[in-house]
Amino acid sequence: MAPLDTGIGAAVRRREDARFLTGRGTYTDDINRPGQAHAYILRSPHAHATIKKVDIKKAKSSPGVIAVYTGEDFKPINGVPCGWLVTGKNNKPMIEPKHPIIAEGKARHVGDPVAVVIAETKAEARDAAEKIDIDYGALPAVVDMKAALKGGGKSVHDAAPDNLCFDWELGDKAATDAAFAKAAHVTTLDLVNNRLVPNALEPRAAIGDYDKATGEHTLYTTSQNPHVIRLLMGAFVLGIPEHKLRVVSPDVGGGFGSKIYHYAEEALVTWAAKQLGRPVKWTADRSESFMSDAHGRDHVSHVELALDKDNKFLGFRFETLANMGAYLSTFAPCIPTYLHGTLLAGNYSTPAIHTNVKAVFTNTVPVDAYRGAGRPEATFMIERVIDKAARELKTDPAELRRKNYIKPEQFPYQTPVALMYDIGNYGATLDQVLKLSDPGGYAQRKAASKAKGKLRGRGIASYIEACGIAPSNVVGSLGARAGLYEAATVRVNPTGSVVVFTGSHSHGQGHETTFAQVVSSMLGIPMESIEISHGDTNRVPFGMGTYGSRSIAVGGTAIHNAVNKIIAKGKKIAAHMLEAAEADIEFKNGKFTVAGTDRSKAFGEIALAAYVPHKYPLETVEPGLDETAFYDPKNFTFPAGSYVCEVEVDPDTGVVEIQSFAAADDFGRIINPMIVEGQVHGGLAQGIGQALTEACVYDKNGQLQTGSFMDYCMPRAQDVPNFKVAHSVTACTHNPLGVKGCGEAGAIGAPPTVINAIVDALQEYGVEHIDMPATPHRVWKAIQDAKARKR
């Protein structure tokens, strides 16, 4: 490939940052359409209540009000669909209650929309909403999952009296039970994977626009996947055919999963714009985001690990309750199942694994994918129980892991939980992280901490991730209601510049840089000649969007394949122009050359010839240079790695400080090391947030107690250390770029690493486990409880 400094492997600075850092981005809320009206959504203050009567009279006559809608108005309209059907034990399909745009008869979580006011200004809409009089009949709330499953007359949906959405299992139960029966040692652990609020910097927003003359709808929305929204909202909710519905996701300020889903507000503004003949805009404020963006995680699990007398893993057994919230968000059922159960082999060659997941409805905000999505929950269970086993067996936690790793020569490796890992070298990243984290100096550092009155601990964890969920026919058989390919169009302009249209939306990942590097390398042209276009269904051929660290592996490969089509066509044109056989044309460094000669045509000359086809093989080749590829991967990709963290605990206050953090990852081939490092840093910061600071808390009445940053603690710069990051490479075997993806790794590997370190620090008290977030209060309490037990 071309020796350009903008090609694959170069640490090119992010092109998009110039506009983001100077405030010149265009986010959905920056867009204003002529004649635009504003929507304010009135949300339920109750976790669970019947809506007996809604009186909108006073609101309707409030200044500036254009319309007021309630659940009644949306009754004939479909609810927001779920994109994945999970089938449980005995072929029982999940229970899938309607998720109405505006609550019908019942509000099921604090924040459930109960009415909407559309007015000339947002303030007027809000003023009017205060005049809506709703007669609620408060119902007992379902909050705790264990209690929810007992039913007891408290159900979120009549269709699920005991609040069970599905009861799903994976793995060979008999074989796993047999493994436990012959185990020399069994380690068990009960743990919670804490519920998180995604908190993207940019709150969600949506503008509906309707052109009466053409009958075309346009939705501007903060989405990670505009085509998916077009499909879900157009086909399943509002019945608008694709050719009359354009979805635009302009600059989006972070998603972390929370902007994958089709939300009620999108359908609401699209529908209302047509009703009113005016554009309708809605922008969430932060308080609204807390109670309406899909939350993440929220599992309660029991974990068991069986080992033989040589400390080889014989079996893993898992029982998990997964919170779905009040309604099924777009991909909710898939997260604790196909993105979680299938990951439970981790990095280890354990012969028998069984998991049972019960998905539970509660009167809380819907729960769906959040950076990592199922995989952090899986990794946390595995890596915590292994750590506990190492302690019980008095063996080195790194070496216990190493002993049980799948060895490089075992790939491709079929796990007992459905996945086939193509390649990896877990020992290599373990060696790397150990080297980075100076185990030799640990005793001295621990002594130095002790001298300051602090307890030092060291934690290690390995992780595996499955990215680029695919192939479509397999996921289809598992219940996915969409394909999981990606599309790209590479359009070469007459003068040789290139526009790439990709379905992989960028909202922080740096696609505009990375994707351009791929094209720059392949075509041998500078980055400045390449534009990456995404986020508009009228421009991009199709796309499944950005989530699950799939962009480079799936979207990048689609671009790669489209570029190859361009090169193939270019060869035909060049052969004609150079009067040589097509088979003799080589393309290298931006030049088509007759092999073994100095006769060549530059890429730009071929582009011009394609659009000004004077000397051109018109009989056999169409003019133009514009190619599209759809790529459906053969398998997931499997990034993996190992992390080490050292913490200091202040036993007087329970405060935990991360002293060092080293991360060694294998992401396959790396396109832009700087962007990859940035993704690792961000993922680690979020993982540290989950481990130390973040907790979404509901009280027993279903009131959200952490509804603002006053109570919900995001990690701050001072909570995060300087990271030491390294990579090793085993190239993915089934995509041409050899890439795996890196977006979620940090958020997956960091939580168990940090918690393992904290538990290690608390060994003198005999603390065995601590739930996340390990806040000062919780750490202090764990110490007090352990002291009390000892007494």
Place this chain on the structure above:
Amino acid sequence: MHNFEYHRAGSLADAASALKKAGEDGKLMAGGQTLIPTLKLRLAQPSAVIDLSGIKELASIKAGAGEVTIGAGATHAAVAASKDVQGKIKALADLAAHIGDRQVRHRGTIGGSLANNDPAADYPAAVLALGATIVTNQRKIAADEFFKGLFETALKPGEIITAVSFPAPEKAAYMKFANPASRFALVGVFVAKTKGGVRVAVTGAGESGVFRSAALEKALSGNFSAKAIEGVAMPAKGLNSDIHASAEYRAHLIGVMAKRAVAAAG
């Protein structure tokens, strides 16, 4: 927020008469760091907002013999940066330097903080521990008389804080254990060795706001050292329990912060 009349007062007298005219629903605004969020969340609906931030006389910081008088309108940043405060009561400058974030410190004022009397605010601990005097446009109020419970003070309707006068202590220090989310005080302890004796004020922890700890004061009176507090039991009764900290944890932290404060006071 709802609509309201806005009046930017040019002088204290102007503010007082505007407030009187506005009646019950009038509201003073200093830095707006508490008031504006309250308005945005529609938790308050004043008919008129009288902005004090343009009144120069309120922003002054003056040092006298053995005391510092800080105008109600002095921002946290100004107090933190004041040579007079740093010289006479370093603990107070340090406290101000750790309120909120940079933006908040450059708008929020001591008068606003005290009038608001948030149970997790920092200044009330300093005012109470140092035995400061709150000066209003009508009278002087001793610290011990000023704080009346959660968000409640001795201020009467129409009364405007103009300054706070702090006697310089022999020794003093403030230790704050910040709520991890809000960074207000989960527990804040201000210890001061003053002419009138040792005073210890605790903020963030009490069910009814800032309070003096008789037990700690007694222990420190004889021996102003961290050791002296070692055995002092801190009862959890009367302390807050919430999602961030139990009353027991707060009680424990009062002891830890008090020790650290005494050690820091030297």
